[in-house]
Amino acid sequence: MRMRTPRPLVVDTLLALATAWAAVRLGQRSVSPGWPELDAGAYALIGLIHLPVALRSRAPLVVFALVQCAGAVYITLGYWPLMSAFGSMLVLYTVASMRPARTAVGCAAVMTVVWIYASAINDRMTLGSAVNQALLYCSMLVWLGTRVRLSSEISQTLRVRQAERTRREVTEERARIARELHDVVAPHMSVISVQAGLARFVVHSDTATAHNALRIIEDTSGEALEELRRVLQILRHDEVGGTECAAPMPTLARLGDLVERIQAGGVPVDLHVEGTVRPLAPGVELCAYRVVQEALTNVLKHTDHALVRVRLHYRQDELSVSVTDDGHGATSGRVPEKRGHGLMGMRERVKLYGGTISAGPHDGGGFAVRLTLPTPAAAAAAARWGDDDTR
Template sequence: MGPVKLVDGLLAAVLLLIGLGGTGQAGRVQDIHVTPWMYAFVVVAALALTVRRRWPLGTLAVVATAASTYLVIGGPYGPILLSFLVAVYTVARHLPMRRAVFAAGAALLVLLAHVVVSAELADLVPASAWVAVPFAVGVTIRLSREAAARAQADLARQYADEERLRVAQEVHDVVGHGLSAINMQAEIALHLLPKQPEQAEAALTAISRTSREALDELRVTLALVRRTKDGETRSATAGLARLDDLVSRMSETGVPVTVETVGERRDLPAAIDLAAYRVVQESLTNVLRHAGAATARVRLEFRPEEVSVEVIDTGRGPSGPPSGGHGLAGMRERIAALGGEFSAGPAPVQGFRVYARVPLP
């Protein structure tokens, strides 16, 4: 037996005991003799609730008929109306609004049959309340549950969108840097091939190595995303420990890069380490794409409460204000997500400057 059936069965049993024990007391208070037929209708109304969530309309029909017949034959107002209240609530809670309104209205008409028979119009308002109150409660709870479910679905969609953007950003950083380096090396190889084939061969070798490393990093990134779906912890695919390899690849493309470290270099949290590496990688990729003949300087500063990254090139710089393309936007979003600061613009003397500062936990 499932938990829902068990709960409904216990509810029916409790109402049955209340009905059998309380109907006689209600009859004595209202000076009404309770017959065995009245007890029979109390039993039918209570037991019908065992299937209330499986067949809410059928349950309401049975309970409304039993309660109305009970009142028509002169039964006292008593515990049987609790079963009727639960049946109305169930319809309002689990059925669409239009069907619930129709069913509750029909149940009210059935329940009011005893008013017509007894011609006691004063009973009209109390009898209507046994429908209106549980119906309103059921509708309110249903609407609140639906709103909560929609909010949860929206949160799940937002999380999925953020994951897609994160993966797209990782792929952009990996592939963008690799293709930029390959493009530069290919141009060098084409330029040297007619006159200095031995140097062209070195450029082609660098292309092969760069493409292999980019593919390996891309595979690692996608593999980590797949493992995350199975509940494993994601780790960074790159970090400042790989900065020397990045500088070496850049030097092979003809862009000399120097690295300056201020403070004691130490291990960083994975998210901050990856963000710092990506800022350097994307900045150097932009140097390849836009700076022309240039050199670049990377400055890492480690402080007790924060770490900062600065990349300055000596190229010609952008022809206008920063475009805010995917590269700069991605870096800005990474740093902002970690509570840091990011800026990009012309360097004080020449070229372009990218600066990022991230507070440490």
């Protein structure tokens, strides 16, 4: 059977009863040191001094005031002052652990005055001893309570920061998953949509074209499922922190396959690579691939057989990519910001790798997407080492 953790009220109530019982037991020996024997009034005052401690966590200042007042009455009637000290010290500690330091110091001063008052009206106590004891116990209780309060505040701040960091990481992870899924599904679905429309249009008049369109749909959907499986495998790998090897994400070496799919959709694409082709950091390669993929997909969706030119230029410390079309058959009012989350996703991905991207109409007509990504030597070297390790 699972045991429940006691609530603070239950704990405080038990503590109040325990201190009251200890005060009563000690008070029954008050005659030995020369103090008056406890009577019914004394027992009532002892209860009034200690039982309110059960509410110390809910109203520490009110309980402190009540305990000090009851203690002052108890001392005035000539009873042993030690019986009133237990509840007073416990509540002073509570005030210091829950209220600002200046409030705790003020309460400590009040308690010190009560102790000095007790020594002033009783010949059995010396003023010097009362002052020393009051300063020692009050300063210790205030210090301990303040340390507990500061530790609690630091813990609360750390919990809040941890919760904020967790929410931020969850949001970033959701955005990453959404971006990857969009990049995987959207381009393939565009090709499938175009080919399905073509197949339906020529199914009775041109059987060969319809069969070819269905073959492209089959190949494209299979590749989409494969990329989707790859993305999910990588995400699952990141989540569990395992060591299993996930299939690599698309790189610039697969641009030829992407171009063939777009051309199969009826859009002629001219791919040209300049400079010395070299391996780049995996994130940079994936970023460039996804930008080209998104740009070609937009051409497929928003133009009618426009001629597209894809240019990759490998420079010493950067990679330049441009995707331009001649605007043939472009949809009127073609504004990239109104197409959905594709352009936004491209910009977020490029920003992550410190690159720049622009997208919009160009002077010769049509639309252009231009990308520049830094490719530091360290990243290229890391990519080469990674390639060597996998061989």
